[in-house]
Amino acid sequence: MGVNFVFMRLIKMRPRSTSIYTKMIIAFIIATLPIYLLAAFLYNWSTTIIKKDITDSAQIQSTNYMKDLDNEIKRLAMMQNQLFNNDFLEELVNTSDTVHGYRKIELILNIRAQLLTVKNSNDDISDVRIYLPTMKSEISAVTGYGELNPDIITPDKLTSNYQLRANNGLLLMDAYPEYRVVNGMPDLIVEIELAPDVLKKTMVSSIQRDYTGAIQLRLNGEPLFDETINEGQKDWFKTGSENKTGEVTLHGQKFLLIHAKSTEFDIMLDHYIRKDLIFEKVNQIVKWTVVFFILTVLVIALYLIYINRTIRRPLVKIVRAFRHLEEGNFEMNIQHDKNDEFQYIYGRFNEMLENLKSLIEQVYKQEILIKSAELKQLQSQINPHFLYNCLFSVIRMIKLERTEQSVHFMEHLAHYFQFITRNARDTVRIEDEIAHARNYSVLQLARFSDRISVEFSDVPDDIRGVEVPRLILQPLVENAFLHGLEDKLEDGLFRVSVTSWNDRIVIDVEDNGDNGELEVAKMNLLLEASDEGPEVTAILNVHRRLKFKYGETSGLAVSRSELGGVKVSMTIQREVSLDEPNAHR
Incomplete structure (x- = not known):
């Protein structure tokens, strides 16, 4: 009942003349109509140029991203090799049967410190682990020292002494020295776990544009992670596609497909560009003729004059009133002589000032008491x-x-x-x-x-x-x-x-x-x-x-x-x- 009463009161007080918003819409349509008429003639000429520019730009972006990814993986591989030569790790592996308990703890702590240094050196890394199968243990930068789960690392998962593999949505880099293989299983394995969310965020920020339909990164032919604009299209790109650039049609929608392949690893990047969005950008690059420029300048100038009189001046007036209010001046009253929304806003502003003065008088005594109590509380702590x-x-x-x-x-x-x-x-x-x-x-x-x-x-x-x-x-x-x-x-x-x-x-x-x-x-x-x-x-x-x-x-x-x-x-x-x-x- 109360809500309906307030709503009916607001309707009764609302001006019944044409609103400023309606006036702005009409003026904007009149001002922009010549622009769209001329843009229609330039559309067909510009679509081909835009398609080529966007395709070339997307190809360059995708290629550069893959180069950066290659370089980053190489750098991480060098950090793995450096861990192989860690003195503390060598001592722990070679003297695991004879090392004293305290010394063993000291070695593990120093090794974990090295792992933390590697992990903190790059936001792409979520964890760095060392597996010691002969000792049936592992050392993690995140979880520390623990017992090795035999199912985590098995000979069938280690296809080479250095590999990049996906496991349950995680991207793992496994490496071990060839000379440390004992009975078909290395006694020392360094594994770097890359954070898929960070990699995905980097991929999206580097490649995604307004015209992007989807981006997919594949490892060994299998999807690693992807990003789509429309959630309903998420399953369209799971199966991969042929490794060639060109136009493809998926579920009746046309895309320009851009491929970029890693030169060092079996990683493929697929960038799907929506053709329907490409041509929406035509109006942004059309160069107006001199006659068109003069016409639009004139129309815009008239439009700005109208906006200045209808909106800017009343807004400046109420902004100045708020500034006076911030300075503590409650003794003012603003008026608007036109029957529109600003007249209603000015009236509510004047009522707000009266309410503020009343509230300040009511809560002043309580505020003094609260401040005194807070001061006593701090003094007695x-x-x-x-x-x-x-x-x-x-x-x-x-x-x-x-x-x-x-x-x-x-x-x-x-x-x-x-x-x-x-x-x-x-x-x-x-x-x-x-x-x-x-x-x-x-x-x-x-x-x-x-x-x-x-x-x-x-x-x-x-x-x-x-x-x-x-x-x-x-x-x-x-x-x-x-x-x-x-x-x-x-x-x-x-x-x-x-x-x-x-x-x-x-x-x-x-x-x-x-x-x-x-x-x-x-x-x-x-x-x-x-x-x-x-x-x-x-x-x-x-x-x-x-x-x-x-x-x-x-x-x-x-x-x-x-x-x-x-x-x-x-x-x-x-x-x-x-x-x-x-x-x-």
């Missing part, structure tokens, strides 16, 4: 005293020669800073936020030794992936340690539990500190502070962020804990689909 305490704890562990404990502690500290300095997103999964709070608690426990125990409940499976604002739980944990448990000499307890109730998520942070009533009163007074207060603490920052994002039913609530200390309950009100498993729980 790194606590210098917490960092100092962590560093002193590490120093103490190292002095006590607790190496393993210090390593684990530094890992937790690294995860902590990795989390708080990650600025790519404003939200994280709730299980990641709780994991960060648990990690922070582990760091705090280094100060309190055995005086405090920490308990974290499991996150329910149905809410693990729920996105929440970053750093909403750490300030609560930090407050519990600082104000509730720091003076606890023994049997301190800190607990975090997570529950899910229909459309609510509740996270409780509790401690058994000694000053429970006093802390509850102080925190409740803090949460009731005015929004205009000059000081926004970390706890109040979290409270306001939750309310701003999820509504007034979300936020923090402080009460006495059953443990004897303070209990801070964080409530997140969220929208739950009826299809979710816990929607009616």
